[in-house]
Amino acid sequence: MPKRNDLCPCGSGKKYKKCCMNRSSSQAMVVQDELNQLETELLYMAFTRYQKQLTNWVQSYHSVYPEADKTVTETLSSMLLVWLIFTKPIQEDETTIFDVFYEGKKRKIKRPKTAFLLETWKHTRPAVLEIKQQTDERVYRSVDLLTGQQIDHTLPTEHEKTARPGSTVIGFPAKSDAHMSFIGPVISHLPEKTAAIKQKVASFVNETEDAFLQKWPQLLSALLNSEQAPTVAPDQFRWHTDKQKETAEALLNGLRLDRCPPEIEMLALEKWNQFCQEQNPAIRKPAAYAAAMEYALQTIAPISATQKALAKKYGVSPSTISARSAEIVTVLKETATA
Known part of the structure; x- marks a missing residue:
């Protein structure tokens, strides 16, 4: 137990009597306030320094779902951006946007507890949660439908009307002082939608963590699509040669292997055609x-795959993919600006 005039163990540099003595709950509030500020700074840094890369993804998402409700589409697009911040490498050494942010902040944070919690954010992953019970005024106990892991978390106040046992919550839970909280936007649904959500999630639960992270946009797209999409087939297009149609069939099979939604399938065939x-x-x-x-x-x-992974899936070399894809991208860009 520290004495009144000792330095406070929270790491603030102040004396214990002027900092955390008799107010441990106040310390938790201070840590949470600091984490909230760091979240704001992280998102600001990402959307300013990497605006071009992230904007391209926002635009691509809207192009796949042009008829979707604007509010829903913007929320889901924001969730894709959070996914990019934590998982998408921006350098050859696999460094992510969050890694860059953390390296710039870790020596500037004075409070050890805040520094420790920020470091744990590196492992932040998307989750689809089913609420099991409310354990406190603003604390919920939920199970991640993707991993089976049980977590205690808070929710933004605007979701309190839909948050009840059986409801589902989609977002990025991250460690805070007492309970997990969410980084970025959150989507919540009443229990009436849980069965349909579980059905869509079921095909992803056996994936490895790396595979699932790569396929998060596909799952997110599936959760967005509430109506039965029309069937997509190469016969819907005109082809100059049989080989071009065979390529369309191979492409469609490859996308379905990764459970891409029909909207992505249609976009792929349209661009190939x-x-x-x-x-x-x-x-x-x-x-x-x-x-x-x-x-x-x-x-x-909004899909993600490496040349190495695609080479294995299609049985071709990465160098071939690199050369052919560059050719395709060039032609599509020229066509778009013509």
Whole structure:
């Protein structure tokens, strides 16, 4: 137990009698306030320093769901941006936007508890939660439908009307002082929608963590789509050659292997058909162009895959994907600006 005139153990540099003596709850509030400020600074840094990269993703998401409700689309697009901040490498050494932010902040934070909690944010991942019970005035105990993990968390006040046992919550829970709280936007649904949400989540629960993180945009898109989408098929388009159609079929099969929603499938076939109409490529190996088209699709749609992963999936070399995808991206950009 520190004495009155000792330095406060919270790390503020003040004397104990002028800081945390007889007000431990106040310390928790201070830590939470500091974390809230750090969250604001993180999002501000991301949206200013990396505005171009992140804006491209926002635009790609709206292009896939042009008819979606504006408020819903903006919220979900913001969730994709938070996913990018924590998981999308921006450098060859796999450094993320959050890594850059943390490295710039860690030596400036005076309070050890705040510094420790900020470091844990590196492991922040998206979650789809089912509320099991309310344990306190603003604290809920939920189970992550993706991992089975149980967590205690708070919720923004605007979600209190929908938060009850059986409700679902979608967002990015991160450690705070006493309970987990959310970084970025949150989506909550009444229990009436839980069965449908569980059905959509079910096909992702057996994925490894890395695989799931890569497929988060697909799951998010599936959760957005409340209506049955029309069937997508290569026969809906005109092709110059059978090989071009075979490539479309290989591309469609590849996207379905990763459970991409029909809207992404349709966008992929539309862009592949557009490329074929412009270039009429002579194709020897459809899988090579299918892999390249899926890789190029990342520039206009909220999906994510590495050349290495696509090479394995389609049975082609990464160098082939690199060359072909560059060709496709160039043609599509020229067509868009023509």
